[in-house]
Amino acid sequence: MNEETLVIALAYKKEFEDEDTSDERRVELITWLQMRAEEDGYDLRCINCKKTIVIAYHYEAVAEGHTYSDAGEREVSLTRLCEFCFDKITEDPTDKWPDYYAGIADDTSP
Numbered sequence: 001m002n003e004e005t006l007v008i009a010l011a012y013k014k015e016f017e018d019e020d021t022s023d024e025r026r027v028e029l030i031t032w033l034q035m036r037a038e039e040d041g042y043d044l045r046c047i048n049c050k051k052t053i054v055i056a057y058h059y060e061a062v063a064e065g066h067t068y069s070d071a072g073e074r075e076v077s078l079t080r081l082c083e084f085c086f087d088k089i090t091e092d093p094t095d096k097w098p099d100y101y102a103g104i105a106d107d108t109s110p
C-alpha cells in the first residue's frame with residue numbers, strides 16, 4: 001500500500017463492496033470520500049480528470065478518480081492516472097471500430 005494513495009474509509013468499504021449496493025451509491029461514496037480527502041489537504045489527483053484518486057476495490061471503475069484494483073494502484077504511481085481514465089485511454093480500439101472496418105479486419109486475418 002502506497003502511503004500516497006487513499007483507500008476508502010473502512011466504515012464504507014463493506015457497503016461499497018456489497019454486491020447489492022448500486023453503482024449510483026458507489027459513485028456517491030467515491031464523491032464523498034474525494035470531498036473529505038480534499039478538505040483534509042490530500043492532494044493526489046489524476047492528471048487527466050483532475051479528480052482526487054481514491055482506491056476502493058471493485059471489478060470496474062465507477063467514477064472519475066476511482067481506482068479499483070492492485071494493478072490500478074500500481075498504475076497510479078507510474079502514470080498518475082486514475083484507473084477510470086487509464087482504462088478509457090488503453091481500452092481495445094477494436095471495440096469501437098465501425099462494423100465494416102471490423103469486417104475487413106476479419107477478412108484479412110490469417
Ligand SMILES: [Zn+2]
Pocket residue numbers: 046047048049050051064065081082083084085086
Ligand atoms: Zn482520472
